[in-house]
Amino acid sequence: MSVKSLIINPGSTSTKIGVFEDETLLFEETLRHSTEEIAQYASIVDQKDFRKQIILDLLKEKDFDIHSLQVIVGRGGMLKPIPGGTYAVSDALLADLKVGVQGQHASNLGGILAREIADSIGVPSYIVDPVVVDELMPISRYSGVPELPRTSVFHALNQKAVAKRYAKEQSVPYESLNLIVVHMGGGVSVGAHEQGRVVDVFNALDGDGAFSPERAGGVPSGALIKLCFSGQYTEKEIYKKFVGAGGFNAYCNTNDMRDVEKMVQGGDEKAAEIREAFIMQVAKDIGSMACVLKGKIDQIIITGGIAYDKAVVAGLKERAGFISPITVYPGEDELLALAQGALRVMNGEEKAMIY
Numbered sequence: 001m002s003v004k005s006l007i008i009n010p011g012s013t014s015t016k017i018g019v020f021e022d023e024t025l026l027f028e029e030t031l032r033h034s035t036e037e038i039a040q041y042a043s044i045v046d047q048k049d050f051r052k053q054i055i056l057d058l059l060k061e062k063d064f065d066i067h068s069l070q071v072i073v074g075r076g077g078m079l080k081p082i083p084g085g086t087y088a089v090s091d092a093l094l095a096d097l098k099v100g101v102q103g104q105h106a107s108n109l110g111g112i113l114a115r116e117i118a119d120s121i122g123v124p125s126y127i128v129d130p131v132v133v134d135e136l137m138p139i140s141r142y143s144g145v146p147e148l149p150r151t152s153v154f155h156a157l158n159q160k161a162v163a164k165r166y167a168k169e170q171s172v173p174y175e176s177l178n179l180i181v182v183h184m185g186g187g188v189s190v191g192a193h194e195q196g197r198v199v200d201v202f203n204a205l206d207g208d209g210a211f212s213p214e215r216a217g218g219v220p221s222g223a224l225i226k227l228c229f230s231g232q233y234t235e236k237e238i239y240k241k242f243v244g245a246g247g248f249n250a251y252c253n254t255n256d257m258r259d260v261e262k263m264v265q266g267g268d269e270k271a272a273e274i275r276e277a278f279i280m281q282v283a284k285d286i287g288s289m290a291c292v293l294k295g296k297i298d299q300i301i302i303t304g305g306i307a308y309d310k311a312v313v314a315g316l317k318e319r320a321g322f323i324s325p326i327t328v329y330p331g332e333d334e335l336l337a338l339a340q341g342a343l344r345v346m347n348g349e350e351k352a353m354i355y
Contacts, residue, residue, distance in 0.1 A: 003346045004068055006117065007335045008055065009075040010109040013038060015051050018335035019064065022343060028335060029058055044104045045097075045112065052113055072118040073342045074110030075334070076130020078102035081152065084133045084160050084198065085353035086341040089115040089125040093355035102132055126352065128341030129156040131205075135197040140292070154189035154204045155304070161337035162303045162329045163193050177298045180289045180324070182282060182316070184306035185332065186255060188212040190285035192292040200292045202285055206243045210281035213255040213306075216246030217281070248274070257306050264311075279312055283319035290323045297324040304332055 002022050009016040013035070018028035031054050041047045059066055074089070077097050087093060089111045097108045111127045118125035133156035141149045159181045167174040175196035183189045188211075189204035202209025208218035219242070228238055241250070249255050251274045252263065263271035290297055300323065306312055307330040317326055344350040 003070045003343055005071045005073055005339050005342055006059075006066075006069050006114075007073050007338045008110050008113050008117075009334055009338065010051060010106045010113070012106045015055065015109075016335065017055055017058070018339070019059075019069075020336070020339040023336065023340060025336070027062065031055070031058065044100065044106060044108055047106075048109060048112055048116070051109060052116060055113065055117070066117075067121055069121065069123055071123055071342050071346055072114040072125045073338045074112070074114030074125065074127050075107045075338065076127035076132070076157070077108030077110060078105050079130055079132050079355070081132050081134030082130070082355065083135050083353065084129050084156060086126050086128045086345045086350060087353045087355050089118075089127060090355050093127070096355075107131070124352075126342045126345065128338050129160045131156055133160070133198065135199060136201070137199045140200040151203055151207065152198070152201055153207065154191060154198070154201045155183040155185065155187070155332070156198070157334055157337050158303055158332040159183055159189065159191050159193070159198065161333075161340060162301050164340075165329065166299060166301055166327055178293045178296050180286055180293070180297055180300045182286060182300065182302045182304075183332070184212070184282065184302070184304040184312070186212065186214045188215075188217070188282060188285075188304075190282065190289055192289040194293060200289060202288075206239070209285050211247040211278060213248045213257060214244055214246060216242040216250070248278070257309050257312070261309065261311065275312070276315065279315035280319060283316055286316070286320040286323060295323075300324045300326045301329060302326060303329045305330075307331065 005020045007018040007020065013033050015031045019026045038047065078100055079093065079096050080101055093111060094115055097111045100108055114125040131153055134152040136152050143150045163179050163181055164174045167177055178195065179193040181191050181193055187204040188209060189202055190209060191198045191201035211217040248260060252260055252271055254260065260271055260275055264275060286300060300320065302313060302316060307328050313328055345352045
């Protein structure tokens with residue numbers, strides 16, 4: 001029997017939804033919200049009823065019978081650090097999403113909306129592999145400064161999805177493989193997947209590793225300290241330089257790798273040099289994770305939007321292809337990844353995790 005699911009992926013100014021039958025997308029829609037609409041609400045959780053109503057209105061417009069759904073899945077939010085998996089939206093999980101235990105973010109609404117809509121029609125609700133997935137081994141947490149432990153914040157949903165996709169294509173369990181997964185989007189995260197657990201990863205948000213289209217990645221710490229105390233910038237301005245305005249934004253005034261490619265094709269030698277530096281830094285991250293896995297690597301997987309860039313992929317293969325064969329899954333299909341997470345539980349392939 002097929003499983004019909006509603007997938008809810010809230011962003012800061014949009015709510016993306018999809019309806020699937022098993023892994024087949026029946027329809028999807030991105031509902032845009034104006035700044036004025038969002039500004040009416042004092043907090044993220046206050047937007048719940050507004051967003052819920054427009055989802056229900058859309059389904060009604062499409063003449064879709066909500067009672068035909070077997071499960072509702074929301075994007076996971078800023079919960080406590082948890083192992084990867086598909087989680088039932090329990091009362092405890094719901095409470096932490098509402099509070100925002102690791103911060104207020106639109107993704108917190110995913111599980112909240114899923115639970116409310118699911119309860120109204122008597123079906124289960126889940127979240128899948130939120131960004132706070134933390135499976136680091138203890139020695140991966142040491143940074144050299146006790147007050148600053150390394151943390152796990154990365155593209156867990158897509159990394160886990162493509163790792164499991166590769167395992168399925170090879171007809172082997174994900175838990176039997178050692179993989180290095182490279183997600184390249186607005187941020188870059190490179191993770192060491194050891195037999196089903198991401199035991200080490202470069203913090204994709206505001207931590208370490210390669211620079212990316214919008215983020216600085218790891219920078220010289222001494223110079224950073226001097227910059228912070230130079231008196232030229234506020235704390236907020238400094239953070240913006242590193243998260244949002246860093247990386248290619250800072251060097252090339254764009255966060256779109258297609259623009260960088262055009263610059264290179266147009267003979268811009270500086271842009272070509274910056275892109276090569278990016279490729280080398282990502283390759284260095286891959287090499288680091290190869291050491292974490294002690295050289296026992298079944299496959300390197302490259303994914304995310306930048307994986308469509310043939311020059312970048314070719315450069316990574318040239319620099320890191322000696323480590324392991326490389327498989328490329330361009331883009332990231334978050335709606336499908338969320339649907340697959342719930343489907344594995346509904347079909348009995350995995351057990352739902354308890355928060």
